[in-house]
Amino acid sequence: xxxxxxxxxxxxxxxxxxxxxxxxxxxxxxxxxxxxxxxxxxxxxxxxxxxxxxxxxxxxxxxxxxxxxxxxxxxxxxxxxxxxxxxxxxxxxxxxxxxxxxxxxxxxxxxxxxxxxxxxxxxxxxxxxxxxxxxxxxxxxxxxxxxxxxxxxxxxxxxxxxxxxxxxxxxxxxxxxxxxxxxxxxxxxxxxxxxxxxxxxxxxxxxxxxxxxxxxxxxxxxxxxxxxxxxxxxxxxxxxxxxxxxxxxxxxxxxxxxxxxxxxxxxxxxxxxxxxxxxxxxxxxxxxxxxx
Amino acid sequence: xxxxxxxxxxxxxxxxxxxxxxxxxxxxxxxxxxxxxxxxxxxxxxxxxxxxxxxxxxxxxxxxxxxxxxxxxxxxxxxxxxxxxxxxxxxxxxxxxxxxxxxxxxxxxxxxxxxxxxxxxxxxxxxxxxxxxxxxxxxxxxxxxxxxxxxxxxxxxxxxxxxxxxxxxxxxxxxxxxxxxxxxxxxxxxxxxxxxxxxxxxxxxxxxxxxxxxxxxxxxxxxxxxxxxxxxxxxxxxxxxxxxxxxxxxxxxxxxxxxxxxxxxxxxxxxxxxxxxxxxxxxxxxxxxxxxxxxxxxxxxxxxxxxxxxxxxxxxxxxxxxxxxxxxxxxxxx
Numbered sequence: 001x002x003x004x005x006x007x008x009x010x011x012x013x014x015x016x017x018x019x020x021x022x023x024x025x026x027x028x029x030x031x032x033x034x035x036x037x038x039x040x041x042x043x044x045x046x047x048x049x050x051x052x053x054x055x056x057x058x059x060x061x062x063x064x065x066x067x068x069x070x071x072x073x074x075x076x077x078x079x080x081x082x083x084x085x086x087x088x089x090x091x092x093x094x095x096x097x098x099x100x101x102x103x104x105x106x107x108x109x110x111x112x113x114x115x116x117x118x119x120x121x122x123x124x125x126x127x128x129x130x131x132x133x134x135x136x137x138x139x140x141x142x143x144x145x146x147x148x149x150x151x152x153x154x155x156x157x158x159x160x161x162x163x164x165x166x167x168x169x170x171x172x173x174x175x176x177x178x179x180x181x182x183x184x185x186x187x188x189x190x191x192x193x194x195x196x197x198x199x200x201x202x203x204x205x206x207x208x209x210x211x212x213x214x215x216x217x218x219x220x221x222x223x224x225x226x227x228x229x230x231x232x233x234x235x236x237x238x239x240x241x242x243x244x245x246x247x248x249x250x251x252x253x254x255x256x257x258x259x260x261x262x263x264x265x266x267x268x269x270x271x272x273x274x275x276x277x278x279x280x281x282x283x284x285x286x287x288x289x290x291x292x
Numbered sequence: 293x294x295x296x297x298x299x300x301x302x303x304x305x306x307x308x309x310x311x312x313x314x315x316x317x318x319x320x321x322x323x324x325x326x327x328x329x330x331x332x333x334x335x336x337x338x339x340x341x342x343x344x345x346x347x348x349x350x351x352x353x354x355x356x357x358x359x360x361x362x363x364x365x366x367x368x369x370x371x372x373x374x375x376x377x378x379x380x381x382x383x384x385x386x387x388x389x390x391x392x393x394x395x396x397x398x399x400x401x402x403x404x405x406x407x408x409x410x411x412x413x414x415x416x417x418x419x420x421x422x423x424x425x426x427x428x429x430x431x432x433x434x435x436x437x438x439x440x441x442x443x444x445x446x447x448x449x450x451x452x453x454x455x456x457x458x459x460x461x462x463x464x465x466x467x468x469x470x471x472x473x474x475x476x477x478x479x480x481x482x483x484x485x486x487x488x489x490x491x492x493x494x495x496x497x498x499x500x501x502x503x504x505x506x507x508x509x510x511x512x513x514x515x516x517x518x519x520x521x522x523x524x525x526x527x528x529x530x531x532x533x534x535x536x537x538x539x540x541x542x543x544x545x546x547x548x549x550x551x552x553x554x555x556x557x558x559x560x561x562x563x564x565x566x567x568x569x570x571x572x573x574x575x576x577x578x579x580x581x582x583x584x585x586x587x588x589x590x591x592x593x594x595x596x597x598x599x600x601x602x603x604x605x606x607x608x609x610x611x612x613x614x615x616x617x618x619x620x621x622x623x624x625x626x
Contacts, residue, residue, distance in 0.1 A: 186375060186377065188373045188374070188375050188377035189377045189378075189379060191344050191364075191371075191373070191377065192371065192373055192377035192379075192438075193379075193390070194344070194363075194364050194365065195342060195344075195364050195365065195369070195370065195371045195391075196365070196390050196391035196394055196438070196442075197365035197391055197394040197395055198365070198390075198394045199365075202394065206379070206390070207379060210379075210381040210382075211380075211381070213381070
C-alpha cells in the first residue's frame, strides 16, 4: 500500500465491508439506546408503529434498583474470573505437556481441541444429563462407587458446575494459543538457564512464563469478550436459578420472560458499561504486554 | 582450575553413532578450538562437555573429578550460545545477574560482580537496557558477561561469532582473545571458520565425522598436517593437492603445496597454466589457474599487485622444501 492509487483502491474495496459492519453494529446499538428510554411492553399493546412513550431514565433506575441487579453483576464477574483462572492454569500445564515429544502427538492434539467443536448447547446438555445428573450421571455413579452421597451438581454447586462446563469448552482455545507460544520459545534460552543453575521450576518461572506473557494476555482478552455473554450453558442447565443469573441472563429474562423491552434495553446498556469497565481494567493490567 | 578430560567418550542418536570413541585432554588455562566442517560433531562434543547432552558411553572428568553424571549447573562451566540466548524480558543487569541469583548470592555481592563484569566488557552504560535494544556485538558481550560473573572453571563457546558481520567478528575475536589472556581460564571454542581457529587457539582440535583428525598448535597444523583432510582444511586459501605423475616424482601418492609457497615467475618455472580468475587484494593477488595438467584448479598467492589477467599464461615455481607428501591412505609421509 505504497502509492496514492493503491491506497485509494484499498479504501474503495474495503468500503462495503466497513459500511456493512457499521450498519450491523450501529443499528442495533441505536435501537437499544432508543428502547431503553421508552416504555415498551408488547403484551400491553406498545409497538413501534403506534409510537412509544418516552420515559427518560425510568428504566435505568428500575433496572438498577432491582434486587437481582448487583447479584447478577457479581455472578458474571465470578463466572468470567473463574473460567479464566481454570483455563489459564490448566491451559499452561496442558500446553507444556503437549509440547513434550511423545508417541501419537498429532492425534492427542486433535483430541484436545475437540471440545471446542462441540456447540455450547450440546456440551451443556451432555454435562447436565450424562455427567452431572444426580441419579444417572457418571459423577453420581462414581460418588456412589466410593460410598459417597451423589452431589446434585446443578442445584447445590450450580455456579461452580457452570464454570466447570464453560472451562471445559474454552480450555482447548487457551491450550492451543499457549502451545504455539511455548513452541516458539528458543530452546537455547532454556539450556542457558539450565547452565546458569536454574532448576526446572525456576526455568518455568523465569523463562517460560515471561515468554508466555503475551499469549496469556491474548487468551484473557479474547475469552473475556466471549465469556461476558455466556448464555446457552445457563439456559439449558439451571435456567438462571440457584444463583447463576448473570447480567446477560437477567437481560434475557426482562425482555423475554417479562416482555419488557424497555427495561431489558436499559440492562443492555449497563452490560455495555460493565464490559467496558472490565476491558479498561484488563488493558491496564495486561495490555502493556501487547506493546513492543 | 579447569582441566577437562574426555575418556573413550561416544555419542549415539538412536542407531547413528555421531561420535566414535574419543579421548581428549584440555589443559587448565588453555584456549582450545574445535574446528571442522558443519556436521562434524564439534557442537555435539561441546554440548557433551556442557552436560546438555548425555554421553552414551565413556567418562568426562573436570579437574580430575568424574562429571559424567553431574548436571550442567554443577559442572562449573559457563556457555556462550550461538544465538546468545539472552533472556529478552530481562534488562542487561538482570541477565548478567541471573546465574548469581540462581546461586542465591546476596544482593550486595551480586551488584558488585555485575558491575565488575560490566566494566570489563564495556557494558556499564547499557545495564538497564533490554537485549532487544542492543546491537549484535553488545548482545554478544552480555552473553559473555553472563558467563564470566560465575567465575567458571571453563568457558564453552558455541560458534559465538557466526551471527556477527565481518568487521565486528574481527573485533570480537580480539576481545575474546584478550579476555582469555586476562582471565587465564580454560576456554573451549567451537567454530567452522579455520581463520578464527588459527588466530585464537592455543590448541586446535580438527574434527571430521566425530573423529579427531589432529590436535596441535595452529602452526603445527599449518606446517605438519597429519593427513590430507587437515592439510586441506587449515590454511586460507586451501592447499593445492595433486595426485598422479607429479606426486610420483616425489615418491608420494598425493602431494600438497600451499598457495603462498608457489612463486610466480616470468618464464621457466616447473609448472604453467592459464589464469582463470585473478583476485586483486592490493597486498596480495590470488590466481585461480586452469590447464596446469596437475589439478582441476590451482590457487597461487603472489605478494603485491601482479599484473596478469584472465587467459594469460602463468609460470609457477613451487618451493620444493615446502611440499607436503601423503601416502595412499592420505597420511603424511615424514
